[in-house]
Amino acid sequence: MDAGALGSQLVLGLSRGMLYFIVAAGLTLVFGVLRIINFAHGSFYMLGAFLSFTVTEMMGKQNPNGFWLALVVAPLVVAAFSIMIERGLLRFVYGQEHLIQMLLTYSLVLIFGDLVKMVWGTEFKSVSVPGIFIGNLSLAGIIIPVYYVFMLVVGPLVALGLWLFLTQTVTGKICRATATDRQMVDVLGINSTRVFGTVFALGGWLAGLGGALMAPMVNIGMGMDTSMVVYAFLVVVVGGLGNIWGTLISALILGVAEALGVLFLPNLAIVVPYVVIGILLIIRPSGLLKSVW
Amino acid sequence: MQLRRIIPWIMLAVLLVLPPVLPRYYLYLLASIFVIALLATSLNFILGFGGLLQLHHAVFFGVGAYTFSILLLKTPLPFVVAVVAGPVAAAFTALLIGWFCVRSRGLYFGMLTLALGQLVWAVIFRWSALTGGDDGLHGIPVPEVFNSLKTAYYVTLTVLTVCLAVLYLILKSPFGLTLMATRDNPVRSESVGINIRRHRLAAFVIAGFFAGIAGVLFVLVEKSVSPSLLSWSKSAEIMIMCLLGGLTTFYGPALGAGIIVFLSMKVGTYTEYWLLVLGIILLVLVLVLPQGILGFLAEKYSGRGGDKGGWGKDASG
Numbered sequence: 256m257d258a259g260a261l262g263s264q265l266v267l268g269l270s271r272g273m274l275y276f277i278v279a280a281g282l283t284l285v286f287g288v289l290r291i292i293n294f295a296h297g298s299f300y301m302l303g304a305f306l307s308f309t310v311t312e313m314m315g316k317q318n319p320n321g322f323w324l325a326l327v328v329a330p331l332v333v334a335a336f337s338i339m340i341e342r343g344l345l346r347f348v349y350g351q352e353h354l355i356q357m358l359l360t361y362s363l364v365l366i367f368g369d370l371v372k373m374v375w376g377t378e379f380k381s382v383s384v385p386g387i388f389i390g391n392l393s394l395a396g397i398i399i400p401v402y403y404v405f406m407l408v409v410g411p412l413v414a415l416g417l418w419l420f421l422t423q424t425v426t427g428k429i430c431r432a433t434a435t436d437r438q439m440v441d442v443l444g445i446n447s448t449r450v451f452g453t454v455f456a457l458g459g460w461l462a463g464l465g466g467a468l469m470a471p472m473v474n475i476g477m478g479m480d481t482s483m484v485v486y487a488f489l490v491v492v493v494g495g496l497g498n499i500w501g502t503l504i505s506a507l508i509l510g511v512a513e514a515l516g517v518l519f520l521p522n523l524a525i526v527v528p529y530v531v532i533g534i535l536l537i538i539r540p541s542g543l544l545k546s547v548w
Numbered sequence: 549m550q551l552r553r554i555i556p557w558i559m560l561a562v563l564l565v566l567p568p569v570l571p572r573y574y575l576y577l578l579a580s581i582f583v584i585a586l587l588a589t590s591l592n593f594i595l596g597f598g599g600l601l602q603l604h605h606a607v608f609f610g611v612g613a614y615t616f617s618i619l620l621l622k623t624p625l626p627f628v629v630a631v632v633a634g635p636v637a638a639a640f641t642a643l644l645i646g647w648f649c650v651r652s653r654g655l656y657f658g659m660l661t662l663a664l665g666q667l668v669w670a671v672i673f674r675w676s677a678l679t680g681g682d683d684g685l686h687g688i689p690v691p692e693v694f695n696s697l698k699t700a701y702y703v704t705l706t707v708l709t710v711c712l713a714v715l716y717l718i719l720k721s722p723f724g725l726t727l728m729a730t731r732d733n734p735v736r737s738e739s740v741g742i743n744i745r746r747h748r749l750a751a752f753v754i755a756g757f758f759a760g761i762a763g764v765l766f767v768l769v770e771k772s773v774s775p776s777l778l779s780w781s782k783s784a785e786i787m788i789m790c791l792l793g794g795l796t797t798f799y800g801p802a803l804g805a806g807i808i809v810f811l812s813m814k815v816g817t818y819t820e821y822w823l824l825v826l827g828i829i830l831l832v833l834v835l836v837l838p839q840g841i842l843g844f845l846a847e848k849y850s851g852r853g854g855d856k857g858g859w860g861k862d863a864s865g
């Protein structure tokens with residue numbers, strides 16, 4: 256095993272982890288503030304990827320601007336869908352049991368899954384990356400595709416943006432307060448449910464962004480929703496429910512575990528992340544960092 | 549109420565005399581329903597009556613089915629040993645998973661069951677040499693008597709009846725009553741000296757055991773297994789059945805299983821969008837009838853509800 260391959264795989268894992276972070280951050284945010292486990296988060300992610308495909312198609316396959324436009328448009332459309340769902344459906348089950356809320360979002364998984372099948376068909380779709388991302392970057396024996404480097408830049412930017420939103424804006428501060436002690440927020444005369452729509456839309460936007468970013472790296476097709484949502488859940492739980500930084504750490508751990516699994520145990524590669532998660536959960540059942548609960 | 553006590557017996561009598569007049573297709577359909585009805589009832593034992601957010605119950609169903617199939621297919625062990633080993637392996641898996649899960653509560657409990665369940669799924673999915681991987685195992689050599697659909701029908705019906713009776717008795721026993729007490733008021737239960745964790749773990753193992761029995765029955769009917777048996781969407785489907793029938797009622801999950809399995813086979817022949825239909829059913833159910841069909845009927849006709857307010861807000865606490 257040469258150090259170069261190991262290094263490359265490590266960097267690939269980190270950039271994959273960044274993507275998991277972007278998707279899982281939306282989930283953990285919604286969870287922390289709304290206290291709802293949103294199974295439909297994976298569907299938002301899938302929708303983001305399919306929308307990204309449609310936008311790049313419409314712009315013409317070879318047009319490099321298609322990718323960038325998709326990166327802007329797809330998450331916004333998904334966010335708009337999220338607001339409709341929050342206002343139209345979710346708000347009727349606030350205050351119900353977890354199970355009921357969870358099954359409501361699960362019904363959306365089923366509905367979205369078949370709607371996507373109706374609109375886009377069952378064939379796999381692909382999105383090509385713009386010219387500047389083609390090729391590899393090599394540094395000290397570590398070879399890595401340029402697109403993965405781009406992900407390593409976007410991930411921290413998203414984390415920074417979220418941090419600024421949560422600590423520097425009034426809405427963000429209300430979000431954090433609501434996550435910590437909703438009753439106290441209501442007592443202080445702030446209508447906590449008012450921020451729910453905003454947070455849910457932001458969660459949807461992050462899932463859509465994750466989907467649009469993932470689009471050039473995978474075959475876009477059925478089933479990408481459930482596989483991602485299960486991963487995102489595990490990331491969120493291991494990180495500590497509702498904790499953004501915990502989510503970042505656990506997403507990176509998961510990405511690296513997956514990449515090293517491919518390198519060392521190619522036959523059991525999909526088992527490795529689950530084993531790592533299982534061990535982490537057994538050592539720290541309530542997550543790596545403090546949960547907002 | 550008298551009528552409510554009689555209905556299950558009438559159902560059983562009807563099901564016992566039906567086979568001679570039913571076409572083969574419906575025999576198969578009903579046998580499949582019996583299997584899933586047992587699975588759903590075993591889930592509701594901990595979900596509805598134990599108040600535990602078990603999100604990945606299909607795992608025990610799958611472990612039971614796979615253990616049984618692998619023993620029959622790859623070892624010379626007698627049939628009886630395989631039949632017993634299936635549920636025991638499922639119960640053992642439940643013990644392992646439950647051991648870690650009962651330490652946490654509410655949503656964390658649910659998340660842990662999901663994570664550890666996915667781990668089991670991934671192992672079965674990947675261990676191709678033993679489990680056949682993505683393709684699963686086909687042509688399981690069950691004894692020849694089971695090749696007759698009528699035998700399969702009566703065997704599944706008998707096992708379902710016996711298992712439901714046992715589960716019912718467990719729920720009526722001091723153990724079952726204590727379990728419901730830990731659901732309704734965990735803090736108080738603990739303060740009167742009930743060991744909540746141990747109770748929940750025991751209930752979890754019992755539920756896993758019965759799910760394992762359902763897994764064995766499934767193989768007797770289908771003679772094949774595949775990783776989709778323990779996929780996460782399978783688990784969600786069983787939860788939908790419990791909700792449809794009524795989480796606080798004993799027969800609700802079986803009724804829900806009957807409706808969903810029947811619909812999936814019927815709707816499936818008309819359209820490829822069965823999941824869309826299921827999603828819409830679930831959506832309407834959650835918004836309009838969260839107490840389920842039997843829960844609704846119980847509220848309406850007895851005026852006190854099957855087990856009123858059992859799934860309260862702090863149920864998962």
